[in-house]
Amino acid sequence: MSDAKAPLHPKRKKQVVDFLLQFRWIIVIVFVLPFSFLFYFSIYLGDVKSERKSYEQRQKEHDENVKEVVKRLGERDASKDGLVCTGRPPWVVVGMRNVDYKRARHFEVDLSKFRNILEIDKERMIARVEPLVNMGQISRVTVPINLSLAVLAELDDLTVGGLINGFGIEGSSHIFGLFSDTVVALEIVLADGRVVRATKDNEYSDLFYAIPWSQGTLGLLVSAEIKLIQVKEYVRLTYKPVTGNLKELAQAYADSFAPRDGDQDNPSKVPEMVEGMIYSPTEGVMMTGRYASKQEAKQKGNVINNYGWWFKPWFYQHAQTALKRGEFVEYIPTRDYYHRHTRSLYWEGKLILPFGDQFWFRFLLGWLMPPKIALLKATQSEAIRNYYHDHHVIQDLLVPLYKVGDCLEWVHREMEVYPIWLCPHRIYKLPVKPMIYPEPGFEAHRRQGDTEYAQMYTDIGVYYVPGAVLRGEPFDGAEKCRQLELWLIENHGFQAQYAVTELTEKNFWRMFDNTLYEQCRKKYKAIGTFMSAYYKSKKGRKTEKEVQEAEQEKAEQETPEVDEQEKAY
Ligand SMILES: NC(=O)C1=CN([C@@H]2O[C@H](COP(=O)(O)OP(=O)(O)OC[C@H]3O[C@@H](n4cnc5c(N)ncnc54)[C@H](OP(=O)(O)O)[C@@H]3O)[C@@H](O)[C@H]2O)C=CC1
Numbered sequence: 357m358s359d360a361k362a363p364l365h366p367k368r369k370k371q372v373v374d375f376l377l378q379f380r381w382i383i384v385i386v387f388v389l390p391f392s393f394l395f396y397f398s399i400y401l402g403d404v405k406s407e408r409k410s411y412e413q414r415q416k417e418h419d420e421n422v423k424e425v426v427k428r429l430g431e432r433d434a435s436k437d438g439l440v441c442t443g444r445p446p447w448v449v450v451g452m453r454n455v456d457y458k459r460a461r462h463f464e465v466d467l468s469k470f471r472n473i474l475e476i477d478k479e480r481m482i483a484r485v486e487p488l489v490n491m492g493q494i495s496r497v498t499v500p501i502n503l504s505l506a507v508l509a510e511l512d513d514l515t516v517g518g519l520i521n522g523f524g525i526e527g528s529s530h531i532f533g534l535f536s537d538t539v540v541a542l543e544i545v546l547a548d549g550r551v552v553r554a555t556k557d558n559e560y561s562d563l564f565y566a567i568p569w570s571q572g573t574l575g576l577l578v579s580a581e582i583k584l585i586q587v588k589e590y591v592r593l594t595y596k597p598v599t600g601n602l603k604e605l606a607q608a609y610a611d612s613f614a615p616r617d618g619d620q621d622n623p624s625k626v627p628e629m630v631e632g633m634i635y636s637p638t639e640g641v642m643m644t645g646r647y648a649s650k651q652e653a654k655q656k657g658n659v660i661n662n663y664g665w666w667f668k669p670w671f672y673q674h675a676q677t678a679l680k681r682g683e684f685v686e687y688i689p690t691r692d693y694y695h696r697h698t699r700s701l702y703w704e705g706k707l708i709l710p711f712g713d714q715f716w717f718r719f720l721l722g723w724l725m726p727p728k729i730a731l732l733k734a735t736q737s738e739a740i741r742n743y744y745h746d747h748h749v750i751q752d753l754l755v756p757l758y759k760v761g762d763c764l765e766w767v768h769r770e771m772e773v774y775p776i777w778l779c780p781h782r783i784y785k786l787p788v789k790p791m792i793y794p795e796p797g798f799e800a801h802r803r804q805g806d807t808e809y810a811q812m813y814t815d816i817g818v819y820y821v822p823g824a825v826l827r828g829e830p831f832d833g834a835e836k837c838r839q840l841e842l843w844l845i846e847n848h849g850f851q852a853q854y855a856v857t858e859l860t861e862k863n864f865w866r867m868f869d870n871t872l873y874e875q876c877r878k879k880y881k882a883i884g885t886f887m888s889a890y891y892k893s894k895k896g897r898k899t900e901k902e903v904q905e906a907e908q909e910k911a912e913q914e915t916p917e918v919d920e921q922e923k924a925y
């Protein structure tokens with residue numbers, strides 16, 4: 357029986373967590389920011405110490421540390437120890453998952469010594485780095501010599517190991533693909549203690565392609581060789597405002613970097629960096645950039661924005677001014693550009709410190725920003741953690757470029773979260789079928805952004821408080837997340853694995869392809885030593901029974917042959 361008097365959208369009752377969130381800034385200012393500063397400073401000292409060592413010394417230490425990893429793996433007694441994962445504590449990592457597998461029985465391998473840049477090879481244009489090298493550390497070393505990783509993920513704290521075993525993206529991914537696509541070789545310690553170097557075309561090429569998105573479930577990464585590119589001192593960035601409905605905004609975004617004539621590899625038609633921001637269902641700003649020399653930037657009449665200064669407005673708000681000012685161009689120092697969303701944690705900083713974007717705060721305390729994600733996590737109560745699951749959205753959706761408009765409409769209808777981040781990236785057609793792959797037969801359609809060898813996708817970053825929650829109405833975060841995941845499966849999309857998931861095991865493997873992954877799990881004897889990718893993703897505390905089941909995964913699992921898989925592809 358319907359109640360005609362019931363409001364269309366009943367109000368949600370205020371709960372304790374609403375107050376905890378409202379006053380979280382007190383803990384952040386008194387505790388998190390000062391300790392973040394000390395934390396960052398100690399990491400910086402560690403980086404300086406590492407940089408003082410010669411490359412020979414670093415290599416020698418690396419070889420010794422690899423031996424220690426092998427020894428530690430060998431010490432594991434399969435009959436009583438848990439399955440293997442890295443020793444990084446759950447609260448230190450950047451992702452949003454609760455990492456419950458590290459709270460149940462498991463066997464840790466400490467990789468904390470693997471934090472050195474081992475080599476910058478200017479001839480081969482390769483950086484060889486250990487897995488705990490983070491983005492801030494590498495850009496500090498390479499940018500002053502006009503080099504950069506081809507895809508330099510934006511938050512300073514993201515690590516090479518996490519970006520390869522998970523996923524990584526930046527404004528150059530429409531040219532270079534995802535972070536893992538820029539990797540040339542991986543040094544892996546396998547379950548049986550062998551140390552192998554996997555590349556695209558050696559005997560371990562299957563492993564090389566299976567590692568991205570595998571979440572450390574095939575072996576332990578101890579170093580990676582990653583492509584470098586030549587960069588200049590500045591980025592010339594154009595901010596272009598666009599208006600229209602969501603489909604029109606999606607088209608304007610595609611037009612900002614993908615020539616309609618299909619000439620996607622023509623550098624004169626395709627910008628070197630791209631990102632789009634959707635601020636409302638009718639307004640967005642598209643940003644395109646290219647590297648520029650110091651001489652060019654300093655020419656009379658050009659505007660230089662030294663964005664690295666702590667008191668500068670938050671980047672997403674600065675970009676938004678284009679909606680009032682109209683199109684504008686400015687020159688940003690390259691490193692400041694790379695880390696432009698770091699200080700405000702995209703726009704999540706607004707919820708954590710509601711006045712963090714104000715002029716007075718930026719001047720007085722902006723230099724302490726951002727709060728270290730690890731400390732935010734360490735000081736958040738269970739209630740706040742659950743709030744982020746139930747009344748908040750933090751998701752990255754990788755969808756084919758031609759479906760961006762549909763996806764934006766879905767997100768608007770079901771979640772109503774703004775701003776939204778758009779970042780294009782290629783998904784390459786490969787000789788094997790890894791966990792994520794382009795739509796079969798996409799080449800035949802010759803859609804905007806696609807080439808014979810790669811399909812253009814877009815990372816749609818949906819982070820913030822949904823409209824319903826802002827209005828005080830009920831919002832079922834878990835259910836919306838489940839629906840979103842089903843939408844992605846139906847539309848050949850993928851969900852970033854750092855985000856919370858509601859996927860069942862069956863649906864997890866509908867979204868991600870497990871053929872190559874399972875073959876490698878078997879071939880490289882990961883089963884019974886490393887956890888499975890789904891076990892790691894699964895939400896909720898792991899019971900002892902689940903731990904035992906995971907440990908007893910049998911090697912006889914059916915896995916199709918490679919050629920069958922390729923035929924299907
Ligand atoms: N711009 C971008 O691209 C952004 C990306 N992200 C996401 O954040 C994540 C990175 O966060 P970060 O804290 O650096 O990484 P994490 O420590 O969270 O690692 C992510 C996964 O990779 C595994 N892993 C990490 N290092 C190794 C290694 N050396 N050997 C084997 N497995 C390893 C981890 O295994 P284990 O569980 O055993 O520790 C874990 O499953 C990425 O996965 C990415 O998706 C987030 C924000 C922005």
Ligand SMILES: C=C(/C=C/[C@@H](C)[C@H]1CC[C@H]2C3=CC=C4C[C@@H](O)CC[C@]4(C)[C@H]3CC[C@]12C)C(C)C
Pocket residue numbers: 450451452525701702704729732733736744750752777815817819852
């Ligand atoms: C994936 C991308 C960017 C994602 C960021 C916006 C989020 C990645 C990790 C997120 C966070 C982690 C932990 C947190 C602790 C909580 O107490 C508060 C929220 C948060 C700081 C949260 C905020 C959003 C992230 C930084 C790329 C692809 C753009």
